[in-house]
Amino acid sequence: MSQAPLFHISFYKFVPLPDPDGVIDLLRELVAPLTGSVLVAHEGISGALAATAELLDTFEHAMHHDPRLHGWFSDMPFKRSACTTRPFWKVRVHRKDEIVALGVDGVTGVVPERAAGNHLSPQDFRELINQDDVVLLDNRNHFEYRLGRFKRAIDPGVGNFRDFPAYLREQAPQWKAEGKRVAMYCTGGIRCEKTSAWMQRDLGLDVYQLDGGIVNFLHTLPDAEHDWDGECFVFDNRVALDARLQETDTTAHEVYDESPDEAWRLERAQRLDSVNPKPRRPGKPERS
Structure with a gap:
């Protein structure tokens, strides 16, 4: 029996969360059937998950309508694309100081007066x-x-x-x-x-x-x-x-150079690649 196709969703919402730990507990329940990761902070949430269309539909509906979330994410958009390679192998929900770290004191993504x-x-x-x-x-x-x-x-x-x-x-x-x-x-x-x-x-x-x-x-x-x-x-x-949101055959070895800023990224990608290797394009030498 063939497996149902996988899809990837990404999402974020800057919204003040008075109890991030409570949101984390609920999210761990909602994402249990999925793979990927979600970040939670006082300034909101950000995530990327993968599963079948049916499971993702259930998750998105819960994020929009579950009364335990108090409407915080009722209008949060989800971007979805089909997968050839399995994007993730496990699921995690993390507590963070910021869902995206700019490194400027006092700056938050929660800006009510944003134009x-x-x-x-x-x-x-x-x-x-x-x-x-x-x-x-x-x-x-x-x-x-x-x-x-x-x-x-x-x-x-x-x-x-x-x-x-x-x-x-x-x-x-x-x-x-x-x-x-x-x-x-x-x-x-x-x-x-x-x-x-x-x-x-x-x-x-x-x-x-x-x-x-x-x-x-x-x-x-x-x-x-x-x-x-x-x-x-x-x-x-x-x-x-690619420009049509189709997965390409580019590998992590072809993305990163050998600078210190990118060496750790390549090392991390190689660890993932050892679990789910992505075939190299003919004629493309492996990075030594």
């Missing part, structure tokens, strides 16, 4: 990034940019998200002097969500972010290749997706 107009749909983002007064900024690590990016995008050249604020502080004066607006994107939107309000308030930048990130752009626009070049890195065993 809705600064969240752009894929079509509106496409129109914006082709205007001359716009800096198109990749809010990801260098190895992610190297694998795939929006055309004309700037690479901050950072090895860790915590290095991003220093880059912004250095560049902001010039961008403001030139009257530039900043169009920013990341994989699923969470890193932009964490930084955009801080960039507006503390750096005085005019910032616009791609709602739902790269994944939403590729899902929404059938001709995404017009703006997107390469593959989109994902933080699981699939490694990378």
Whole structure:
């Protein structure tokens, strides 16, 4: 008997949680049939999970409607894509100080006054990034940019998200002097969500972010290749997706270089690869 196909979902919501430990207890119950990970902090939740469509439907319904969650996640969107490789092998729910660590004291993703107009749909983002007064900024690590990016995008050249604020502080004066607006994107939107309000308030930048990130752009626009070049890195065993959100045959060995910033990532990927090896493309030598 053939197994039911697997799907991957990703999700996040910045919302003040008065009792993160209570949310963790409930989430551990809800994710028991799934694989993946969920992060929980006072500022909200972020997760990536995989299972059959039926099991994911049940989980998503619970997150939207379970009365024990008090409506905190009733409008939380889920991004879903089909899997060839099994993305995860176990499931974990972690307590964190932040669901995404920017490294700037006092900055939280919970910003009630966040301007809705600064969240752009894929079509509106496409129109914006082709205007001359716009800096198109990749809010990801260098190895992610190297694998795939929006055309004309700037690479901050950072090895860790915590290095991003220093880059912004250095560049902001010039961008403001030139009257530039900043169009920013990341994989699923969470890193932009964490930084955009801080960039507006503390750096005085005019910032616009791609709602739902790269994944939403590729899902929404059938001709995404017009703006997107390469593959989109994902933080699981699939490694990378193409512009149609199909898993590619790129391996972790082909993603990372040998710099100190990336060596530990490759080592971790190799441990996962030993459990579920992904076949190499013919003619591609293994990294020595």
